[in-house]
Amino acid sequence: MTDVSPLAVPFPALPPIAGVRVAVARAHYKTWDRADLTYAAFDPGTVVAGVTTRSKCPSPEVEWCRQALVLGQARALVVNAGNSNAFTGHRGRAAVEAIAARVAGATGCQPSDVFVSSTGVIGVPLPIDKAEAGIDAALSAPEASWREAAEAISTTDTFPKAAMATAVIGATTVSIVGIIKGSGMIAPDMATMLGYLFTDAAIEAPLLQKMMDGANAATFSCITVDGDTSTSDTVLAFATGKAGNAPLASIEDEGADAFQAAIADVCRQLAHLVVRDGEGASKFIAVEVAGATSDESAHRIAMSIANSPLVKTAIAGEDANWGRVVMAVGKAGEPAERDQLSIRFGSTQVATGGLAVTGYDEAPVAAHLKGQEIEIGVDLGLGEGRATVWTCDLTHGYISINADYRS
Numbered sequence: 001m002t003d004v005s006p007l008a009v010p011f012p013a014l015p016p017i018a019g020v021r022v023a024v025a026r027a028h029y030k031t032w033d034r035a036d037l038t039y040a041a042f043d044p045g046t047v048v049a050g051v052t053t054r055s056k057c058p059s060p061e062v063e064w065c066r067q068a069l070v071l072g073q074a075r076a077l078v079v080n081a082g083n084s085n086a087f088t089g090h091r092g093r094a095a096v097e098a099i100a101a102r103v104a105g106a107t108g109c110q111p112s113d114v115f116v117s118s119t120g121v122i123g124v125p126l127p128i129d130k131a132e133a134g135i136d137a138a139l140s141a142p143e144a145s146w147r148e149a150a151e152a153i154s155t156t157d158t159f160p161k162a163a164m165a166t167a168v169i170g171a172t173t174v175s176i177v178g179i180i181k182g183s184g185m186i187a188p189d190m191a192t193m194l195g196y197l198f199t200d201a202a203i204e205a206p207l208l209q210k211m212m213d214g215a216n217a218a219t220f221s222c223i224t225v226d227g228d229t230s231t232s233d234t235v236l237a238f239a240t241g242k243a244g245n246a247p248l249a250s251i252e253d254e255g256a257d258a259f260q261a262a263i264a265d266v267c268r269q270l271a272h273l274v275v276r277d278g279e280g281a282s283k284f285i286a287v288e289v290a291g292a293t294s295d296e297s298a299h300r301i302a303m304s305i306a307n308s309p310l311v312k313t314a315i316a317g318e319d320a321n322w323g324r325v326v327m328a329v330g331k332a333g334e335p336a337e338r339d340q341l342s343i344r345f346g347s348t349q350v351a352t353g354g355l356a357v358t359g360y361d362e363a364p365v366a367a368h369l370k371g372q373e374i375e376i377g378v379d380l381g382l383g384e385g386r387a388t389v390w391t392c393d394l395t396h397g398y399i400s401i402n403a404d405y406r407s
Contacts, residue, residue, distance in 0.1 A: 019240025027134025029082035072205030163269035169255030280397025292385030
């Protein structure tokens with residue numbers, strides 16, 4: 001990985017998760033000299049929950065995971081990088097079935113216990129021979145570090161991404177580790193590119209699914225890099241139960257609220273890391289909308305601002321062009337009253353009541369925009385609805401990366 005994003009953060013120290021073993025291998029999906037297949041094995045009794053893309057053109061891996069999630073149990077995970085296997089017809093489905101069968105045959109589990117993800121170029125069938133050779137290599141490989149796993153699932157990412165949190169359930173401390181990849185084609189409508197959470201907590205699958213749905217709504221579904229939703233977006237959470245806590249079955253159980261907060265914290269950290277590695281990004285932008293008629297309306301308005309190329313290029317150019325924010329609010333199709341609208345950049349109010357504030361001084365706004373952490377605040381003055389979404393600026397770097405992506 002070269003040309004690391006200026007918004008990158010150091011890879012954290014992560015604990016092992018009992019009941020999880022991770023390995024990486026070279027399947028040679030592309031002409032690169034790096035691991036591009038990640039394999040995780042889970043002890044018997046591991047439960048799983050997750051969310052997948054709402055794209056109407058999902059990959060066969062996404063369809064496979066959706067079917068397997070219904071059963072709520074997992075023994076293995078295979079992640080392929082460099083080829084998304086999406087829009088590949090029956091050959092794509094055959095590749096997923098072959099991967100699951102290969103792992104099941106080697107480990108003695110059912111194919112439905114094997115979860116599969118792929119990411120990369122769309123429209124090229126995943127070569128089964130390379131996948132099977134990569135799986136065989138991973139099965140005999142030494143255990144990998146979390147960093148190696150995070151690097152192996154990456155494509156255009158410029159730095160490996162991971163997060164962790166702990167929670168106390170009864171008298172037992174449980175850990176959650178998460179790794180994620182994603183840099184472009186990020187406007188998830190559910191999740192980001194590919195993300196995986198691993199925990200030693202004992203929890204029933206339906207409750208874990210409920211927690212993941214809630215965490216996703218407040219994190220992964222609140223980020224955007226370029227307004228494009230992937231065919232392959234998947235976030236899965238695996239719980240081995242090895243911590244020994246009394247199994248959580250209801251949100252009313254002791255410690256369930258703490259565990260839910262920890263899941264949400266890891267998801268939020270991971271979501272922010274994806275935005276920080278947005279292709280070509282130089283600014284991390286938080287868009288906060290308040291005073292909307294509902295939270296849902298606030299979210300749609302915030303996304304309209306965050307997805308606006310004109311807003312994003314203005315931030316890239318450090319131009320305090322708040323008129324573009326007005327434009328983005330107006331085009332969102334949500335209730336808004338021009339003469340009740342207020343806008344701020346950072347802590348500086350720039351417009352209210354349908355015009356610039358009296359005595360508006362652009363200097364503090366210009367100073368704020370020179371930083372890497374940008375805040376845009378909008379108050380519609382209509383109700384109690386509020387939402388926060390996160391995005392990045394749009395630079396020449398994004399065009400360069402995506403103009404040459406397949407080559």
